[in-house]
Amino acid sequence: MTATGLTTIGLVGSGHIGSQLARLAVAHGYDVVVSNSRGPETLADLVAELGPRARAATAAEAAEAGDLVVVTVPLKAYRDVPVEPLDGKVVIDTNNYYFERDGRIPALDEGTTTVSAMLQAHLPGSKVVKAFNNITAADLTDDASVSGTPDRRALPIAGDDDAVKALVSTLLDELGFDAVDAGSLAESWRFERDTPAYGVRMTAADVPARLAEAQRTV
16 A cells, blocks of 8 residues: 555656656556657557556546656646646646747746646646656656655655645655645746756755745846
8 A cells, every 4th residue: 555545646758757756656556657749659668667567558548547647748748738637636747947948938937937837727627736846867766765764855845735735745755755845836936947956955954945045037
């Protein structure tokens, strides 16, 4: 029995972050349904590595199958994330804004919204939590440790529903990280790209100060 009570995690996107999260999830007793934009057949090697707890599917099928679903696609593709299968579900958003890849998005450049608030607007029936966006794929497996480990790595999360954030915090703890509540999706910019909390190793005690140091650049 998993700590969250969930059995299946769907992944919309199976790149570096998505595949590492799938590995972590399988290692902790979850079934995973992985997907990408190129089709299930392109994920055969990953599924073979993950073993019998994993299968490949379309994005819509992965969204439908997951008790909780991770969206981990390039931001420019967020409007392709299926909406109806995610209605009523908890969605973890790992996305970051890289204008070099995604093109310029004026609302983000002007600081009037956040990456995860944009996904929440696209998924009005879902409950979006931002997490796993400020850690490298390799560190997801290399730096995970059991609860109570001294100087355990901590990751900030943000969302608009406290109960859902509690669930995601339990999942993070199970997968190897302390979770620190960074507030609402409107505050999630504090650990987006190029902020003091982005891409650095922090303990739970370190996170609040790093979040507080963040400044809008506009």
